[in-house]
Amino acid sequence: MTARNAFYAQSGGVTAVINATACGLIETARSHPDKIGAVYAGRHGIIGALTEDLIDTSRESPDAIAALRHTPAGAFGSCRYKLKGLEQNRAEYERLIDVFRAHDIGYFFYNGGGDSQDTSWKITQMAQSVSYPLTCIGIPKTVDNDLPITDTCPGFGSVAKYVAVSVREAAFDVASMAKTSTKVFIMEVMGRHAGWIAAAGGLAQEHPGDAPHLILFPEIPFDEPRFLERVKEAVDREGYCVIVASEGIKNAAGEFLSEAGTRDAFGHAQLGGVAPVLARIVKEALGYKYHWAVADYLQRAARHIASKTDVEQAYALGRAAVELAIAGKNAVMPIIIRKSDSPYVWAIGEAHLSEVANVEKKMPREYIGEDGYGITAACRRYLAPLIQGEDYPPYENGLPRYVHLKNEAVPKRLTAAFQPAK
Amino acid sequence: MTARNAFYAQSGGVTAVINATACGLIETARSHPDKIGAVYAGRHGIIGALTEDLIDTSRESPDAIAALRHTPAGAFGSCRYKLKGLEQNRAEYERLIDVFRAHDIGYFFYNGGGDSQDTSWKITQMAQSVSYPLTCIGIPKTVDNDLPITDTCPGFGSVAKYVAVSVREAAFDVASMAKTSTKVFIMEVMGRHAGWIAAAGGLAQEHPGDAPHLILFPEIPFDEPRFLERVKEAVDREGYCVIVASEGIKNAAGEFLSEAGTRDAFGHAQLGGVAPVLARIVKEALGYKYHWAVADYLQRAARHIASKTDVEQAYALGRAAVELAIAGKNAVMPIIIRKSDSPYVWAIGEAHLSEVANVEKKMPREYIGEDGYGITAACRRYLAPLIQGEDYPPYENGLPRYVHLKNEAVPKRLTAAFQPAK
Numbered sequence: 001m002t003a004r005n006a007f008y009a010q011s012g013g014v015t016a017v018i019n020a021t022a023c024g025l026i027e028t029a030r031s032h033p034d035k036i037g038a039v040y041a042g043r044h045g046i047i048g049a050l051t052e053d054l055i056d057t058s059r060e061s062p063d064a065i066a067a068l069r070h071t072p073a074g075a076f077g078s079c080r081y082k083l084k085g086l087e088q089n090r091a092e093y094e095r096l097i098d099v100f101r102a103h104d105i106g107y108f109f110y111n112g113g114g115d116s117q118d119t120s121w122k123i124t125q126m127a128q129s130v131s132y133p134l135t136c137i138g139i140p141k142t143v144d145n146d147l148p149i150t151d152t153c154p155g156f157g158s159v160a161k162y163v164a165v166s167v168r169e170a171a172f173d174v175a176s177m178a179k180t181s182t183k184v185f186i187m188e189v190m191g192r193h194a195g196w197i198a199a200a201g202g203l204a205q206e207h208p209g210d211a212p213h214l215i216l217f218p219e220i221p222f223d224e225p226r227f228l229e230r231v232k233e234a235v236d237r238e239g240y241c242v243i244v245a246s247e248g249i250k251n252a253a254g255e256f257l258s259e260a261g262t263r264d265a266f267g268h269a270q271l272g273g274v275a276p277v278l279a280r281i282v283k284e285a286l287g288y289k290y291h292w293a294v295a296d297y298l299q300r301a302a303r304h305i306a307s308k309t310d311v312e313q314a315y316a317l318g319r320a321a322v323e324l325a326i327a328g329k330n331a332v333m334p335i336i337i338r339k340s341d342s343p344y345v346w347a348i349g350e351a352h353l354s355e356v357a358n359v360e361k362k363m364p365r366e367y368i369g370e371d372g373y374g375i376t377a378a379c380r381r382y383l384a385p386l387i388q389g390e391d392y393p394p395y396e397n398g399l400p401r402y403v404h405l406k407n408e409a410v411p412k413r414l415t416a417a418f419q420p421a422k
Numbered sequence: 423m424t425a426r427n428a429f430y431a432q433s434g435g436v437t438a439v440i441n442a443t444a445c446g447l448i449e450t451a452r453s454h455p456d457k458i459g460a461v462y463a464g465r466h467g468i469i470g471a472l473t474e475d476l477i478d479t480s481r482e483s484p485d486a487i488a489a490l491r492h493t494p495a496g497a498f499g500s501c502r503y504k505l506k507g508l509e510q511n512r513a514e515y516e517r518l519i520d521v522f523r524a525h526d527i528g529y530f531f532y533n534g535g536g537d538s539q540d541t542s543w544k545i546t547q548m549a550q551s552v553s554y555p556l557t558c559i560g561i562p563k564t565v566d567n568d569l570p571i572t573d574t575c576p577g578f579g580s581v582a583k584y585v586a587v588s589v590r591e592a593a594f595d596v597a598s599m600a601k602t603s604t605k606v607f608i609m610e611v612m613g614r615h616a617g618w619i620a621a622a623g624g625l626a627q628e629h630p631g632d633a634p635h636l637i638l639f640p641e642i643p644f645d646e647p648r649f650l651e652r653v654k655e656a657v658d659r660e661g662y663c664v665i666v667a668s669e670g671i672k673n674a675a676g677e678f679l680s681e682a683g684t685r686d687a688f689g690h691a692q693l694g695g696v697a698p699v700l701a702r703i704v705k706e707a708l709g710y711k712y713h714w715a716v717a718d719y720l721q722r723a724a725r726h727i728a729s730k731t732d733v734e735q736a737y738a739l740g741r742a743a744v745e746l747a748i749a750g751k752n753a754v755m756p757i758i759i760r761k762s763d764s765p766y767v768w769a770i771g772e773a774h775l776s777e778v779a780n781v782e783k784k785m786p787r788e789y790i791g792e793d794g795y796g797i798t799a800a801c802r803r804y805l806a807p808l809i810q811g812e813d814y815p816p817y818e819n820g821l822p823r824y825v826h827l828k829n830e831a832v833p834k835r836l837t838a839a840f841q842p843a844k
Contacts, residue, residue: 014598016591044601072591074598081602164821169438169494169723172824176436176496179466180503185719203821275716276695294697296715297607301591305726307820387820398729398809399586399625402594 003035004106006325007049008057009042011112011119011141014074015155016162016303017314018141021111022075023068024318025139026057030065035326040103040410044077046110046119050092050420052099054410067403069315070393072303075405081420083119086126093126095418100127100134102413107135107325111318113142113153117333118357124331137321138333138353141314143300145196148359149351150335154317155300157310157386160200162302163189163244164387166295167204171211171242174291178240183288184231185242187212188275189295192248195219195363197299200383201244202375211242212374216278218248219363220372222257228285230373235288245274304400308389309344320348344385425457426528428747429471430479431464433534433541433563436496437577438584438725439736440563443533444497445490446740447561448479452487457748462525462832466499468532468541472514472842474521476832489825491737492815494725497827503842505541508548515548517840522549522556524835529557529747533740535564535575539755540779546753559743560755560775563736565722567618570781571773572757576739577722579732579808582622584724585611585666586809588717589626593633593664596713600662605710606653607664609634610697611717614670617641617785619721622805623666624797633664634796638700640670641785642794644679650707652795657710667696726822730811731766742770766807 006029010018022041029036041055042048048055055076057065068075083092100108108127110120120138127134140147145156167187174185191197195217202215213234216222234241249257258274275292282290313336320334332350339345367379375383393400428451432440444463451458463477464470470477477498479487490497505514522530530549532542542560549556562569567578589609596607613619617639624637635656638644656663671679680696697714704712735758742756754772761767789801797805815822 010598014595047601071594073594077601078598079602080599161820165726166720166724168821168824169725170719172493172495173436173719173723176432176500177502179469179499180501182719187720273695273698273714276698291718292695292716293718293720294714294716295720296713297592297595297604298588298609298715298717298720301595302588303591304587384819389820390814390817392812392814395812397806398583398811399590402590 003033003037005037005104006039006107006109007042007100007105008039008109009045009049009111010074010076010078011045011110011116012078012080013143013300014078015141015143015300016072016158016306017154017311018111019068019071019073019075020311020314021139021141021154021318023065024315025109025321026065028319028322032322032326036107036322040105041076043407045079045081046083047079047081047420049096049099050418052412052414054103055407056410059408060405064403064405069311070303071402072301075403076407082115083122084421086122089421092421093123096123097127097130097132098414101132103410106133107137109137109139109321111139111141113144114147114356114358114360117353121331121353121357124353135325135330136353137325138356139317139321140333140335143190143197144194146194146361148356148361151338151346152336152386154310154314156196157307158302159190159197159299160203160383161307161387162299162305163197163200164203165305167201167212167242167244170293171204174240174242181289182291183235183240184282184290186245186275186278186290186292187243187295188245188247188273188292190299191218191246193218195246195368198244198246199363199367199375199379203380203383203387209238212244213238213241214243214373215375216243216245216249217368217372218246218250219368221252222249223252224281228282231282232286243278245278247274249274303393306391307387308391309386311391313346316348324350341381341385344388425455425459427459427526428461428529428531429464429522429527430461430531431467431471431533432496432498432500433467433532433538434500434502435565435722436500437563437565437722438494438580438728439576439733440533441490441493441495441497442733442736443561443563443576443740445487446737447531447743448487450741450744454744454748458529458744462527463498465829467501467503468505469501469503469842471518471521472840474834474836476525477829478832481830482827486825486827491733492725493824494723497825498829504537505544506843508544511843514843515545518545519549519552519554520836523554525832528555529559531559531561531743533561533563535566536569536778536780536782539775543753543775543779546775557747557752558775559747560778561739561743562755562757565612565619566616568616568783570778570783573760573768574758574808576732576736578618579729580724581612581619581721582625582805583729583809584721584727585619585622586625587727589623589634589664589666592715593626596662596664603711604713605657605662606704606712608667608697608700608712608714609665609717610667610669610695610714612721613640613668615640617668617790620666620668621785621789621797621801625802625805625809631660634666635660635663636665636795637797638665638667638671639790639794640668640672641790643674644671645674646703650704653704654708665700667700669696671696725815728813729809730813731808733813735768738770746772763803763807766810
């Protein structure tokens, strides 16, 4: 068997550790030159495959590839681009196969969330239908932690750690100042559809009464009077109130709170931010001085405070993807299997792409406290291991030394250009 | 000479390293039991002195005091409370002297910004006028970096590091996604009156073209058409645009942009946040997909990514305050003197409180690039040393282990209660 080339693409929102997965994958592929030739990465994800814009990772030095392990975001570029169904846009799938054939690509590695695993599964089926020999391996990635079967998704543990650390630190600040200044602090975090990231804020709490005093989950409809009551209780009892709010909280009518009824003086819809909306509600009803923060991209890019566990899992899944491929597996995704909570013991397993595609793992209701404003012991048992350990990047001149790859293009071999659908 | 007690208070907005100053001060005081008896801290700052609510720091273990070095925010509580002038509210100054007399306090250490140094100076004068023997030492602290004479203020270097690291990380994220998603990212930082913190965002830039592409300073009136032109240029050239915006930017009429003309559907003023205002301006004029972050307290509480230089200076100034006091100095503030930029060599000096009180150090115009949107080489030379080095706190269960002191009260000795002015 002669070695064939591999294609790797990063998909969707990037994370602090998706490059660690790329690192594990490329380093492992390089150690099997008999099976895998070059690893080509898609420039801007799958769009790079469609447009035949491939990056030759074999032009990067071992040091540069090793540095991916501690570099956040997507080193080859990612994209938000969902391939349509096979019936709706067969041309795109055919194009992918054309590009793969032109570059002798025998391995397809797709690093993303549920949509991406669905795409991987469709590409598997397409390749089979045209008898193109292609090994398709999905690799999990998403800060949303919503892929099924796997214990967790790389990227989530580091966001969780960032949020827990930030909430703890901000709470120390607010506690210091509450006597004469800020009494209510609201931190808005990601998670439009599930409360996993908001829940991680609960890890900041060490003792009862510690911050956060309230967590607002997208799973629990926002009840303004109850919310205000709880804010007042916390301020009366602790002197201050720290709130972690998911960006995705909705009112009883199912509308996002960040969009409901907020327009500026010119009638423009206000652009995002549930934290300022909550701040206004608190200020008007209770009169407390408030502050709010919106972490936005900072939370998912914060490689400086990444979870060591998360980095190790991200790397291990990249390595496992190659190992599964050269072991002859197809249409699978390596996953994390939890063997025990404490100490946290995990191993790599695998799931079939058809089981993973388009299945969303919701946060179990039993992870949210009965009152809807906190996390349960079961949730804490699940989350706590995921933020364990620190894995600091190297620093230079006071700043993390992140790598910029050369990202040299593979010469094109096809004459036809291709325009992605949207 | 018998030992007399010391009073220490934290004032104004807290920082990631003000407790490192407390640590230096208390450890040094403990090593001079012949001169200094107990160190009493004001609970919630100067309010603790006015209300005779003193914390006996001698009840804390050496380990707990040592842990202050790596614990953010104000361990004894701080306050925003400015004593009025001697003429306007002599009663408050008399009360302070009464409390000090009752507890044999011979040393007054006030850890704060310009207002606090003004208060220290007034207390010096008051003590002299009633012949109460009191040594008054100010200790600098402010993330705003606006105290005169000293090279920098403890707290600033760590905010600067947080902002530079965060901008670099977020920029990697945006660069990964810009092809199909977010093209403009805005990070709002503190600094209502001076652009020091915004300027620190400029340190994230390594090569020309790197983020941040625009820095918006409060010193430069916001010019919407020019701003939009520059955003478009960056997106055309780099594919994306990262903006660091001071919370204090103003329009040509001198109004804060965060307050100008933004009301919600019910006519409520929108509560803070210049980043969403800028996002709307960009979206409406240029149509780019945007994201924005408001770091708020996270930036000044972020002990996990504190500058080692800042921590060392904060500690050294606390130690120096005690050393100046026992050397018989009065009405002075220890300061940082810069001996050289690179390598950064600094020493402790001193300034008289009368020179420091109510003098604000502005950012020099020559630190802002000619076009008003970036920092100059001179600014970089000044800022770069201040973020050098990492000083990680210890971790437990994936989270920084910050200390909660016992904060036991000193028994009251005065019969009269006292109500602070406001």
